[in-house]
Structures are given as structure tokens and as C-alpha cells.
Amino acid sequence: MTKNLIASFSFSRSLVMVSALSLGLVACSSHKKERDLILPENHLVGVDRSATGGDDSLAGGVNAYLWRAALDTLAFMPMLSADAVGGSIITDWYQPVPSNPERFQVVCTVLDRRLRSDSISVVVHRQIKENGQWVDAPVTSHTASDLTSKIQVRARQLRADKLK
Structure with a gap:
């Protein structure tokens, strides 16, 4: 049970890190809007x-x-x-x-x-x-x-x- 809890926590932490990095990259994008x-x-x-x-x-x-x-x-x-x-x-x-x-x-x-x-x-x-x-x-x-x-x-x- 402890192994499953540790694996679940590790997976959740990895998912949060990947999501945060993805959002950070999108926010820092230098892509101009087509209108610009x-x-x-x-x-x-x-x-x-x-x-x-x-x-x-x-x-x-x-x-x-x-x-x-x-x-x-x-x-x-x-x-x-x-x-x-x-x-x-x-x-x-x-x-x-x-x-x-x-x-x-x-x-x-x-x-x-x-x-x-x-x-x-x-x-x-x-x-x-x-x-x-x-x-x-x-x-x-x-x-x-x-x-x-x-x-x-x-x-x-x-x-x-x-x-x-």
C-alpha cells in the first residue's frame, strides 16, 4: 500500500511539473498575433x-x-x-x-x-x-x-x- 501511495504521489508530482513547464513556455512565447x-x-x-x-x-x-x-x-x-x-x-x-x-x-x-x-x-x-x-x-x-x-x-x- 505504501508503495502504491509513493508511486501515485510521484506520478502526481511529475504531472504537476510537466503542466507548470508547459504553461510557462506558452506564457513566454514570443508568437505575435496575426493582427499584429x-x-x-x-x-x-x-x-x-x-x-x-x-x-x-x-x-x-x-x-x-x-x-x-x-x-x-x-x-x-x-x-x-x-x-x-x-x-x-x-x-x-x-x-x-x-x-x-x-x-x-x-x-x-x-x-x-x-x-x-x-x-x-x-x-x-x-x-x-x-x-x-x-x-x-x-x-x-x-x-x-x-x-x-x-x-x-x-x-x-x-x-x-x-x-x-
Whole structure:
């Protein structure tokens, strides 16, 4: 009986040791998840879902080239908000010359996954200072279209650079 008890104890101890070693090896495994191997990191949105360029999209379905081009084009203005998932950029008020009593704000929205002229919307707001108060003023008709054109040219340039 004592022999059986000792053999049973020895077997149990061996089983516990093998189990512990197996768990330890699995826990220390350096195997990356398949997701980690496919989706590279991006400083704007965390996981870069547009690593192959403009044909793929960010999580919200916006064109990556237009998004990057809009950020590049509006970089001279202070940013108030930039939402990569929704594709919207809102700048803070920008005064080109501090002594000039006018300022501008831009709201830019990437609307689509495709790199097309109708995939982006740019709205420019203008204010002038009258009697110490900022009041809304009309924007010249070509201001928004000029910004839109610059963003589209930059997006095409980014795409061409990627294809080289």
C-alpha cells in the first residue's frame, strides 16, 4: 500500500511539473498575433488601416491620401480638431497678419474612400474686426475652391510618390 501511495504521489508530482513547464513556455512565447503582423501602427489613428494607400481606408472610410494632403495643406493654420476616423479637420482662427483686422477658419471634411474631386469638402469662414468685435464677413468665392485644389494636387502627389 505504501508503495502504491509513493508511486501515485510521484506520478502526481511529475504531472504537476510537466503542466507548470508547459504553461510557462506558452506564457513566454514570443508568437505575435496575426493582427499584429498585418496592421502596422500609425501615429494618427493607432492601427494603420490604410497601409496600402488610398484604395484602402481609415476606419471611418476616408481616403488616406486626401486626409494626409488636407493636414499638410492646412498645416500653416493652428489645428482645433482633427478626426481621422470621421475625416474632419477644424482649424482655429488664423490671422495672416496680426495688424490686419481679419481672420479665417477652415472646416475640411474628407467624404469618401476614393481620390476624386467630390470626395472632399472645404468651408472657409472669415471674420473682420469692427468696433473691437469680430463679426462674420463674406469670403471670396475662389478661396474654398483654391484650398480644395491644393489639397487634391497634394493628394495626387502623395499617391504618385507611393507608387514609385
